[in-house]
Amino acid sequence: MNDPELLQLARFSTSCSVLGPGKRAVVWVQGCMRHCPGCVAPETWDPGGGTAFSIEYLAEKLTRNPEVEGLTFSGGEPFLQAAGLCALADACRKICPKFTFLAFTGFTLEELLAREKRDELALLARLDILIDGPYREMEHENLLWRGSRNQRVWFLTPRYEHDWKPRIHETGVRLELEADSETLHIMGIPPRDFREKMDEIAQKLHLTQQNG
Numbered sequence: 001m002n003d004p005e006l007l008q009l010a011r012f013s014t015s016c017s018v019l020g021p022g023k024r025a026v027v028w029v030q031g032c033m034r035h036c037p038g039c040v041a042p043e044t045w046d047p048g049g050g051t052a053f054s055i056e057y058l059a060e061k062l063t064r065n066p067e068v069e070g071l072t073f074s075g076g077e078p079f080l081q082a083a084g085l086c087a088l089a090d091a092c093r094k095i096c097p098k099f100t101f102l103a104f105t106g107f108t109l110e111e112l113l114a115r116e117k118r119d120e121l122a123l124l125a126r127l128d129i130l131i132d133g134p135y136r137e138m139e140h141e142n143l144l145w146r147g148s149r150n151q152r153v154w155f156l157t158p159r160y161e162h163d164w165k166p167r168i169h170e171t172g173v174r175l176e177l178e179a180d181s182e183t184l185h186i187m188g189i190p191p192r193d194f195r196e197k198m199d200e201i202a203q204k205l206h207l208t209q210q211n212g
């Protein structure tokens with residue numbers, strides 16, 4: 001993705017309550033090089049997949065709901081499109097000066113700092129919360145906003161620290177459904193093997209329909 005005015009996304013949502021504090025808009029960035037076993041979103045891996053959206057269009061859409069207090073960058077690997085996400089964050093803040101930002105990443109915070117890439121550091125500087133580290137199936141646990149024990153929540157500004165830091169060890173599954181005209185989307189961090197089980201159920205329903 002070389003055009004600084006565009007972001008390549010798997011999809012976006014204008015309202016989600018399970019991927020960060022409060023009600024948030026979410027963009028699922030397209031492209032991830034890690035291919036973690038058990039990843040809940042393998043459709044986001046191919047950097048050539050997804051759809052290109054203009055930053056102006058996204059900023060206007062994602063800030064429209066007055067109940068939404070910020071934007072979550074999920075994926076895929078958000079830091080592969082760090083420059084575009086900085087531009088999106090700035091465009092959102094122009095419309096909603098109090099908008100907050102959270103990013104998931106497969107990098108650790110230490111790795112991002114050591115890479116010393118200008119766009120990645122600029123994205124870090126815009127974040128209120130970073131959730132770092134790849135999903136590790138062997139360390140699976142349903143923690144607040146995370147699917148495995150190695151993933152950490154960094155409060156990079158004081159904005160949410162007081163209310164949410166004491167809660168980061170909470171466990172439990174938090175999922176939300178969103179439907180468009182063709183697809184039912186599941187948002188949040190699901191339990192282990194959730195995708196396989198859903199595929200099995202969908203296959204059984206399909207067979208039942210064919211035999212009915």
Ligand code: SF4
Binds near residue numbers: 105
């Ligand atoms: S880093 Fe995240 S999106 Fe990428 S493969 Fe791992 S779990 Fe999936």
